[in-house]
Amino acid sequence: YDDRDGKIWMDGQLIDWRDANVHILTHAMHYASSVFEGERAYNGKIFKSREHSERLKRSAEMIDFEIPYTVDEIEAAKKAVLEANGKSDAYVRAIAWRGVGEDMGVASARNPVRMAIASWEWGAYYGDAKMKGAKLDISKWKRPSPETIPCHAKAAGLYMICTMSKHAAEAKGCSDAMMFDYRGYVAEATGANIFFVKDGEVHTPTPDCFLNGLTRQTVIGMLRDRGVTVHERHIMPEELEGFEQCWLTGTAAEVTPVGQIGDYNFEVGALTRDIAQSYETLVRS
Ligand code: PMP
Numbered sequence: 001y002d003d004r005d006g007k008i009w010m011d012g013q014l015i016d017w018r019d020a021n022v023h024i025l026t027h028a029m030h031y032a033s034s035v036f037e038g039e040r041a042y043n044g045k046i047f048k049s050r051e052h053s054e055r056l057k058r059s060a061e062m063i064d065f066e067i068p069y070t071v072d073e074i075e076a077a078k079k080a081v082l083e084a085n086g087k088s089d090a091y092v093r094a095i096a097w098r099g100v101g102e103d104m105g106v107a108s109a110r111n112p113v114r115m116a117i118a119s120w121e122w123g124a125y126y127g128d129a130k131m132k133g134a135k136l137d138i139s140k141w142k143r144p145s146p147e148t149i150p151c152h153a154k155a156a157g158l159y160m161i162c163t164m165s166k167h168a169a170e171a172k173g174c175s176d177a178m179m180f181d182y183r184g185y186v187a188e189a190t191g192a193n194i195f196f197v198k199d200g201e202v203h204t205p206t207p208d209c210f211l212n213g214l215t216r217q218t219v220i221g222m223l224r225d226r227g228v229t230v231h232e233r234h235i236m237p238e239e240l241e242g243f244e245q246c247w248l249t250g251t252a253a254e255v256t257p258v259g260q261i262g263d264y265n266f267e268v269g270a271l272t273r274d275i276a277q278s279y280e281t282l283v284r285s
Helices: 027-031 050-063 071-085 156-171 214-225 237-244 272-282
Strands: 006-008 013-016 034-042 092-100 113-120 134-138 176-180 186-189 192-198 201-205 230-234 245-250 254-261
Touching: 006 071, 013 071, 027 092, 034 050, 034 156, 050 071, 050 092, 050 214, 071 092, 071 113, 134 156, 156 176, 186 192, 186 201, 186 237, 192 214, 192 237, 201 214, 214 230, 214 245, 214 254, 214 272, 245 272, 254 272
Parallel strands: 134 176, 134 254, 201 230
Antiparallel strands: 006 013, 006 113, 034 092, 092 113, 176 186, 192 201, 192 245, 245 254
16 A cells, blocks of 8 residues: 555645655554544545544544644645545545654653555445455454443554454455454444344344444434434344344445354345445445
8 A cells, every 4th residue: 555646644734645754663563552533435525424534533532642733734734635535435444653762762742743544545444345245254352341441532553453353254264353342242344334133124233342333323324314213222242143144334344244154144134235225326326
């Protein structure tokens, strides 16, 4: 991804893609002092753009630093990047981190906070699975307790176990992994929230130790508008067998049907297809 044409906004300026580099002694690289956003622009407009910028600022506060730009400034920067790269449908990645400081210890209060925004084309996150239903592995890693890490921040440190889970899943021919939480309840996939359908009602885990995704919130609203009952609750692993349909939600994943989790199978049913289609219509409206 580093050797290509295009522009990246970095610390207040648009620079050439190939020049958007940081020093090896960047605090974030050693101690995960970084927060980020994944956003999608449709027809030139980022879906829930402000909400993403606000979440980025909140994530930074949760891991002890303040982004030196207002939400309005971040909004303007994202717009400038999209315009400079000239794609109306694009993925947008904003990132803020602690830079190089006067020493190399764990503390970073005196290290400068830096920020960058890139955008590029990124099609269906799960490729073909978008139509057929993704196959998910069950991860051995558990989402940590809110007493272990600020689990509602979209912070790099929380993704270490996601990467390991996804590597293990891909080695087994799966598209992603479903993770349980520290108590053993169903939590989410490595970069997307999860929903289940049973007897015409929807069940989704309570986001009390993982990201309450913007897509998740949008989809819950769409379901309730249709009169579908949505249960946000703790879901036990043994319940997986009884669910009929399953899908994932996320900015990158959008609404992706799930066909299999471990040994459990799900149909890509009418409600799953309807919600996937309606989400696509909504983001482009
Ligand atoms: N959980 C994790 C771990 C994620 O990385 C994401 C993607 N940001 C989500 C859930 C879904 O969040 P959103 O719908 O806001 O993209």
